[in-house]
Amino acid sequence: METQKTEMNKKLPKRKLSVWAKFKRDGDLLLLLLPGLLWYLLFTYRPMAGLRIAFYEYNLFRGIEGSRFVGWSNFIQFLSGPDFSQTVINTLMIALWQLLIVFPLPILLAIAITEMKNKWVSKMTQTATFLPYFISVVVVCGMVINFLSPSTGIINFFIRKLGGEPIYFMTKPEYFRPIYTLMTLWQTAGFSSIVYIAAIMGIDPALYEAAKVDGATKIQQIRHVTLPGIMPIILVMLVLNIGKMVKVGFESIILLYQPVTFSTADVIATYVYRTGLTNRNYGLATAAGLFEAVVALLLVVVANKLSKKVSQTSIW
Amino acid sequence: MNEKKQLSETAFMTRNEKIFNGIMVFIGIVVTILSLYPIYYVVIASLSKPLFVENGDVMFWLKSPTLASYAAAAKKPGIWTAYANTIFYTAAGVLVNMFFTTTMAYALSKKQLIFKKFFTLLTVFTLWFNAGIIPTYVNFVDFKLIDTRTAILVGFAINTYNLIILKSFFEQLPESIEEAAIIDGARNLSIFWRIYLPLSKPALATVGMFYAVARWNGYFWAMSLLNSDSKIPLQVFLKKMIVDKISNETDAAILTTNSLSSPTTVIYATIVISIIPMLIVYPFVQKYFKSGATIGAVKG
Numbered sequence: 001m002e003t004q005k006t007e008m009n010k011k012l013p014k015r016k017l018s019v020w021a022k023f024k025r026d027g028d029l030l031l032l033l034l035p036g037l038l039w040y041l042l043f044t045y046r047p048m049a050g051l052r053i054a055f056y057e058y059n060l061f062r063g064i065e066g067s068r069f070v071g072w073s074n075f076i077q078f079l080s081g082p083d084f085s086q087t088v089i090n091t092l093m094i095a096l097w098q099l100l101i102v103f104p105l106p107i108l109l110a111i112a113i114t115e116m117k118n119k120w121v122s123k124m125t126q127t128a129t130f131l132p133y134f135i136s137v138v139v140v141c142g143m144v145i146n147f148l149s150p151s152t153g154i155i156n157f158f159i160r161k162l163g164g165e166p167i168y169f170m171t172k173p174e175y176f177r178p179i180y181t182l183m184t185l186w187q188t189a190g191f192s193s194i195v196y197i198a199a200i201m202g203i204d205p206a207l208y209e210a211a212k213v214d215g216a217t218k219i220q221q222i223r224h225v226t227l228p229g230i231m232p233i234i235l236v237m238l239v240l241n242i243g244k245m246v247k248v249g250f251e252s253i254i255l256l257y258q259p260v261t262f263s264t265a266d267v268i269a270t271y272v273y274r275t276g277l278t279n280r281n282y283g284l285a286t287a288a289g290l291f292e293a294v295v296a297l298l299l300v301v302v303a304n305k306l307s308k309k310v311s312q313t314s315i316w
Numbered sequence: 317m318n319e320k321k322q323l324s325e326t327a328f329m330t331r332n333e334k335i336f337n338g339i340m341v342f343i344g345i346v347v348t349i350l351s352l353y354p355i356y357y358v359v360i361a362s363l364s365k366p367l368f369v370e371n372g373d374v375m376f377w378l379k380s381p382t383l384a385s386y387a388a389a390a391k392k393p394g395i396w397t398a399y400a401n402t403i404f405y406t407a408a409g410v411l412v413n414m415f416f417t418t419t420m421a422y423a424l425s426k427k428q429l430i431f432k433k434f435f436t437l438l439t440v441f442t443l444w445f446n447a448g449i450i451p452t453y454v455n456f457v458d459f460k461l462i463d464t465r466t467a468i469l470v471g472f473a474i475n476t477y478n479l480i481i482l483k484s485f486f487e488q489l490p491e492s493i494e495e496a497a498i499i500d501g502a503r504n505l506s507i508f509w510r511i512y513l514p515l516s517k518p519a520l521a522t523v524g525m526f527y528a529v530a531r532w533n534g535y536f537w538a539m540s541l542l543n544s545d546s547k548i549p550l551q552v553f554l555k556k557m558i559v560d561k562i563s564n565e566t567d568a569a570i571l572t573t574n575s576l577s578s579p580t581t582v583i584y585a586t587i588v589i590s591i592i593p594m595l596i597v598y599p600f601v602q603k604y605f606k607s608g609a610t611i612g613a614v615k616g
Contacts, residue, residue, distance in 0.1 A: 026430070028504045029423050033435065036420025039473050040438060047447030047455040060457055109347065116340045117329070125344035128351040130602065134594045135355075136533030138551045139587050142558040143354055152580045154357055157372035190351065194606050218336040243444065251536045255555065269449075276450040277540055289448035297445050 054290050058282040067283075074287035083271055091267040091292075095245035097181040103241060106189045107234060110196030111222055126197070129190025141255040144183050145170060170256070173264040180256065180265070184249065195237065196230055203229040235307040242303045246296040268292040355591075362386065362584035369581050385585035394545055395586070398553035405538075405549050406531040409469050413527040416473040417482055418520070422508045424479075425486035443476050449540075456541055463543045472537065475530065478523045485519035486512060522604040529601075532594065550590050557583060 054074055056067040078084060109129065116122040132140070147153045148169040156166040169175045203225065211221045250269035257265035268288060276285025308314045329337065361369045365380040373379055389395065423429055424436055447455075461467035493515070494507055513520065535551035542548050 026426070026428050026504065029426055029429050032419040032504065032508060033423035033429065036416050036423070036474060036479070037435065037438075039416055039470075040442070042459075043452075043455065043471055043473070044442045044446060045438075047451040048445075050451035050454050050458075051447055053451060053454060058454075060454065063458070112340050112343045112347075115337070116344055117337045118341055121341050121344045125348050127602065128348040130605070131355070131598060132351060133605075134529055134533075134598055135591055136535065136551050138533075138535045138555045138558070139591060142554060142583060142587060143358060145558060146580055146583060147354070147357075149580070152370045152372075154361075154372075154375065157375060160372065186351065186354070191605075218333060255558070273449060277453060282450055282454065286448070286450040289450055293445060293448055300444060 051286060051290055053282055054287040056283050058286070060280070060282060070283065074283045075291070077284055078288045078291065083266070086263065087266055087268045087271045087288075090264060091246060091248060091269075093264070094177060094180060094248050094267060097177050098184065098241075098245050098248075101181050102185050102188065102192075103238065105185060106192035107196050107230070109189055110193040110200060110230075111226060113193065114197055114200045115218070115222075126190065126193075129193065131190070132187045133191040135187070137249070137252045138255065140183060140187055141252050144179065144256065148179070171258065171260045173261045176257065176261045176265040180249075180253065183252070183256075192237075195233060199230040199233045200226060232311060235311055239300060239303045239307050243296040243300040246292065246299060358584045358587055362581055362588050364581070366581040369584075385581040386589070388582045389585040389589060392557075392582070392586070394548075394553060395550075395589075397546060398548055398550045399589075401547060402532060402550040405465070405468055405534075406528055409472075409531040410524055410527045412469050412473050413475070413478075413531075414520070414524060417475075417479050417523065417527075418513065419508070420474065421479050421482035422486055422504075422512055425483045426504070439474075439476055439479060453540060462541055463547065464541075465547060467541045468538055468549075471541075472534075475527065478526055481526075482516070482519055482523055485516055489515060518604070518607070522607055525597075525601045525604050529594070554586060554590060557586060 052064060053067075055069060055071060056064060057070050058064070059067045109125075113122050113125055116125070147155050150156055150166045150168040155169070160166060167175075169179060207225045207229070208221055211225050216224065247269055248267050250267065250273060253265060253267060253270050254273055257270065269292060272285045272289040272292070275281050275288065304314055357375075360376075360378050361374055362385050363381050363383070364374045364378050365382050366385060368374050368379040420439075424432065424439070426432070429435070446452075456462055456467050456471060459467075461471065489512065493511055533551060535549070535555055538549050539552045539555060542552070
């Protein structure tokens with residue numbers, strides 16, 4: 001950058017641009033920036049100012065001026081309410097299932113795909129696993145609900161064929177987390193594996209040659225060449241995903257859960273949705289949502305710090 | 317040529333390597349079946365005689381093919397309005413997305429932009445912290461955008477990940493192309509329009525596809541912001557169909573005994589109708605999606 005500047009100066013000798021001249025030259029850049037900037041201010045930052053709602057007994061029609069200020073009472077109500085411990089535990093448990101299953105399996109999938117010598121099998125696997133990502137949450141949940149139906153669901157047909165009794169999965173709390181986890185895995189595994197495939201392709205082939213010369217088996221090569229090679233990207237993805245895990249896919253949970261499964265399925269985000277948009281208690285819902293957002297942000301910061309310490313990899 | 321190389325590669329594999337490769341191929345085939353079977357089942361169930369689907373006789377193959385479920389789905393009141401709405405939200409929505417995203421990404425990619433760091437931080441910050449659903453909903457109420465198409469089109473004009481993908485693409489274009497234009501007296505606006513956009517077709521296609529799929533599949537905000545049946549997109553229509561089904565399972569059972577097609581197969585047929593456009597474009601957009609997924613993950 002420096003050398004370019006001096007070159008430019010050589011071409012245009014001794015003309016330091018004043019602020020006004022700079023503005024005249026690049027003012028139209030601001031014009032290009034403007035629509036997007038306005039959008040961010042109106043549709044993402046203005047709602048952030050709206051987080052004040054958490055401190056009010058908010059009335060949607062009277063606005064913030066017409067609503068009663070209640071201080072921290074919404075937060076106190078959420079933190080001491082009966083739903084607090086249940087939603088926090090459920091959020092953490094679902095995040096944990098995600099962390100243990102949905103996060104690592106795409107890495108293994110990527111390794112399998114890149115290790116296959118038969119190119120068309122590897123292509124086919126990639127294409128097939130990637131496809132569910134294109135299907136909407138509503139359709140995927142609709143498929144899950146219908147497949148698990150006790151009377152007409154394909155899963156229960158298989159169970160009956162194997163001699164078992166049909167199970168009404170959607171009403172049994174103990175099945176909710178596995179169902180949600182497998183559904184997420186099915187939908188996202190292929191998509192998540194892409195970034196690891198790209199990373200594995202970027203590893204220097206000479207490293208594998210050297211390992212082979214040293215007599216390393218395939219498994220040893222994966223352990224000592226592939227995994228260390230993609231560790232930075234794994235950590236980045238982990239840090240990126242931790243915030244998302246806390247926010248869990250409430251868009252699909254609200255389609256799958258029912259009052260009978262709330263004991264395992266109701267997470268903070270679904271509680272916010274129900275309290276706010278269904279029961280119209282905006283202040284309480286905003287307080288709960290803010291709590292969740294702050295926890296998610298803190299977790300990302302901590303995870304990033306740890307990742308920096310362990311491997312000098314940081315998202316910032 | 318390629319095949320020859322592969323042949324020789326397998327020929328020189330040790331026995332252990334052959335076993336290992338065999339295991340990998342086996343995993344690939346199993347994973348492929350697991351990924352495709354649910355979609356395949358929905359298709360064959362929607363095309364089979366409803367009675368056989370309800371009995372569990374349809375598992376792997378079509379049984380007495382019929383279009384009855386599709387006929388019933390097509391007659392559902394509101395389905396075609398919802399379909400047309402989805403096409404509108406996708407087409408118009410992507411145009412809105414591309415206008416807001418490309419202009420801003422270009423401005424942010426230029427190092428001569430004043431306060432560039434500040435503006436970039438302003439956008440990236442929203443990835444880590446956002447107001448959440450209630451303040452966002454209230455914001456739409458404040459702007460009097462509830463039950464308007466504008467809310468759907470403009471309210472979600474920029475996705476920050478897509479903005480970052482485009483910005484980093486613009487940044488990697490060589491500066492020399494632009495210097496020539498500056499000497500010709502062209503300003504940023506025309507450099508953007510006449511040089512950057514034509515040169516960025518692959519990146520624009522990638523981001524456009526991301527937006528199109530999100531628009532086609534999006535349901536949550538459409539459900540929360542739109543009340544009139546005349547404005548809802550297909551996903552909200554489907555959601556109503558499926559949720560109604562759970563709460564009325566007993567009613568549905570009574571209804572089906574006499575009718576030609578059952579709610580289950582009608583739902584499957586509606587699902588197929590809704591995902592057909594995605595399945596058709598999938599082979600074409602797959603490669604764009606792949607490059608986008610890689611950039612997005614690394615730069616985001």
